[in-house]
Amino acid sequence: MTSEELLDKAFKKVAKIDSQADSKLEMIRRKSVSRISSANDVLTTALQRYHNAFPSVKERSESFMIELMCTVTDMDRLKQALSKVGWAIGKLEDLRRNYTRAVKQAPDLNRIDDARKEYYGRTSSVIKRLDSDLKAMAAAREAYRKIPMVDEEMPTIVIAGFPNVGKSQLVERISTARPEVAPYPFTTKGIEVGRFDAGWRKVQVIDTPGLLDRPLEDRNAIELQAVLALKYLADVIIYVLDPSETSGYTMEKQLHLLDEIKGGFGDIPLILVENKADLIQSDSGRLRMSALTGAGVEDLVKEAMRIMKKEENALPREPLAKAQEED
Numbered sequence: 433m434t435s436e437e438l439l440d441k442a443f444k445k446v447a448k449i450d451s452q453a454d455s456k457l458e459m460i461r462r463k464s465v466s467r468i469s470s471a472n473d474v475l476t477t478a479l480q481r482y483h484n485a486f487p488s489v490k491e492r493s494e495s496f497m498i499e500l501m502c503t504v505t506d507m508d509r510l511k512q513a514l515s516k517v518g519w520a521i522g523k524l525e526d527l528r529r530n531y532t533r534a535v536k537q538a539p540d541l542n543r544i545d546d547a548r549k550e551y552y553g554r555t556s557s558v559i560k561r562l563d564s565d566l567k568a569m570a571a572a573r574e575a576y577r578k579i580p581m582v583d584e585e586m587p588t589i590v591i592a593g594f595p596n597v598g599k600s601q602l603v604e605r606i607s608t609a610r611p612e613v614a615p616y617p618f619t620t621k622g623i624e625v626g627r628f629d630a631g632w633r634k635v636q637v638i639d640t641p642g643l644l645d646r647p648l649e650d651r652n653a654i655e656l657q658a659v660l661a662l663k664y665l666a667d668v669i670i671y672v673l674d675p676s677e678t679s680g681y682t683m684e685k686q687l688h689l690l691d692e693i694k695g696g697f698g699d700i701p702l703i704l705v706e707n708k709a710d711l712i713q714s715d716s717g718r719l720r721m722s723a724l725t726g727a728g729v730e731d732l733v734k735e736a737m738r739i740m741k742k743e744e745n746a747l748p749r750e751p752l753a754k755a756q757e758e759d
């Protein structure tokens with residue numbers, strides 16, 4: 433909600449509150465205390481909810497999601513907004529406490545009324561000061577909604593290669609169920625997320641149109657950052673080549689992009705595979721497959737599994753976690 437909508441909601445709701453008491457003075461006093469407390473509840477609950485809705489940026493800095501969030505919003509502005517909302521929550525509580533006391537101690541109807549009105553006024557000005565912050569948070573929320581929901585804990589294969597080399601066909605071929613298409617801030621096509629059960633773990637396989645499918649020199653800074661965000665996600669990259677060149681890209685161009693990707697993701701294992709083996713088979717000695725007929729796909733998946741298992745075993749956190757379990 434905007435600051436105005438918030439105030440509207442809070443004060444409209446409290447206007448309906450009524451109380452009973454023996455004297456008029458007591459009745460107004462009770463009513464005023466309830467109204468202050470209800471308005472504070474409505475406002476604080478909403479602000480707290482907005483505040484908690486943003487994942488802690490500090491907790492997980494090395495994450496695909498956080499990296500992508502940085503590309504679609506101004507993180508410093510968002511942090512500033514969050515801290516201002518945090519400040520406002522504290523300030524509202526102070527006002528509630530002070531004006532509740534003022535109402536309880538007021539000697540007559542006028543003074544009760546004054547205290548209540550002053551509470552409304554000061555609370556409104558706190559909320560109005562959040563106007564641009566709430567707008568910044570709403571804008572960030574809209575941007576985040578376009579970030580695909582991928583499982584960062586699941587072993588992940590990321591597919592790369594020029595358009596039309598057969599990446600999407602490969603994702604469909606490997607996945608047990610129909611791949612989901614998630615919206616993505618950098619492409620109208622959306623990324624394709626497939627999954628399969630490798631026995632040892634469930635594995636995620638992702639095609640990212642718009643990211644790993646054209647030369648890096650054609651990209652702006654934000655796209656480059658998004659490309660690099662993939663390093664937090666990918667356990668293995670499968671680079672698909674199309675030696676038939678029916679995709680419209682020469683092998684020279686395809687190998688150039690491959691070099692760039694190797695440069696950008698140096699420490700992530702990369703499997704090179706030639707697709708469309710049903711059309712043409714080169715004598716390069718590289719892995720071969722046909723995503724269309726399925727030939728060679730099983731061997732490719734086995735190779736990816738072999739690498740991922742090796743990587744996982746190499747991670748120190750595994751034995752540590754086991755040791756803790758035994759404790």
Ligand code: GDP
Nearest residue numbers: 595596597598599600601707708709722723724
């Ligand atoms: P992407 O843009 O890299 O995801 O490519 P697609 O998976 O959309 O495939 C592009 C075109 O190539 C489609 O018409 C596919 O049917 C075709 N294609 C993909 N794999 C093969 C293959 O192994 N053999 C042949 N003959 N065609 C393929």
